[in-house]
Amino acid sequence: MTALRVLIAGAGIAGLAAKRALSLRGIDADLVERDPAPRITGAGLYLPGNAVRALRDLGLSGRLAERSQPVLRQQLKDERGRLLAEFPVSTIWGEAGHCVAMRRTDLHSLLLDAVGESQVRFATGVREVTQDGTVTFGDGTSTRYDVVIGADGLHSAVRNQAFPEAQPRFLGQVCWRFLAPSASLAADTWTVMLGDKGRTFLSVPVGRGLAYCSAAMDSADPRRPAGDWRAMFAGFGSPASDLLAYADDAHFAPFFEVDAFEGAHPHVALIGDAGHACSPSMSQGSAMAVEDAIVLADKLAGARHRADVPASLAAYRLRRADRLRFVLDQNHRRDRARHLPAVVRRVVFRHFAKEIFRANHKDLLTRP
């Protein structure tokens, strides 16, 4: 068993998955979270085949099945609600994994239950990290770690300290997410409606009579626009027109991207959004976070002493770089396709959606 001193900063999806993956390999880690209590915010998540496979590899498939809704079909529609394409998700994922959707809080609590809430030190933010892995917390105390895992999200303090050159870029899109009654939707179908100006409306049932909905549009400014944003979707047909009535308390989020693949640090690894936040077009955020956690735990399982850590972290970065870059590239492609002129977009998706979606995911079918 390794005697490494490991710190995980952030108890979101990435940090909790890392804690679970490490403990399955007999590695103990301190897990700190800046917030004073577990997060209970957020709307929903679509988890594609590789996310479900990664959660299965953490021994969580039973709990996942209890708390999620299987997704069997994907549908693309134009903004009036006319069908452009429809295909089973197995077209993309084959045997690699099935797809589900769930409330964000359910994934979070599933991971927290698996780890044990008492394992998280809440109200403990990381403030500084030095080259030798010494971490200073918000209360001014310091500890030297052999490994510091930055799982502290898009605005990561760990990344800012260890890889200051990797800064988030605004992607020119903003979005609102909310839960709505799912009665009018097919229980097993992910549906996206595509309009002009990057307007996209996604809906997918998550179980318990609810659907996760997300409405995105182009914006030059990452700040929340003034006025009722729903006016921008006024021309959208069903199901958007019905579901928008439930969006009074929608969560607002601008889309940012960050890539810290190139940086190297002898004692710091980044996982999840801290290392590679991206547009949610491909719904790969959770999948990449959990895959990161598993690969990093595998590499650290081979390190016996502090002196082994830099090589293990280099092996982790090398193993992940191509896959993460693939996801970022595919997100860019998807975003470009969504911005094609309406007539071209309709023709492209009507005739080639299945092939485009398959190509978007081809490198993700193999294990990470």
Ligand SMILES: Cc1cc2nc3c(=O)[nH]c(=O)nc-3n(C[C@H](O)[C@H](O)[C@H](O)COP(=O)(O)OP(=O)(O)OC[C@H]3O[C@@H](n4cnc5c(N)ncnc54)[C@H](O)[C@@H]3O)c2cc1C
């Ligand atoms: C609009 C939108 C839709 C999305 N839809 C999907 C989807 O359908 N499917 C999907 O898989 N992904 C989706 N994603 C992406 C997904 O939400 C993220 O990839 C995922 O939440 C990243 O998890 P994380 O743990 O890396 O970061 P976070 O969830 O941000 O967690 C980071 C944690 O670190 C804590 N923290 C922050 N700073 C510190 C500090 N200094 N010290 C200690 N703790 C700290 C935070 O409080 C937080 O708990 C979407 C994203 C957006 C914006």
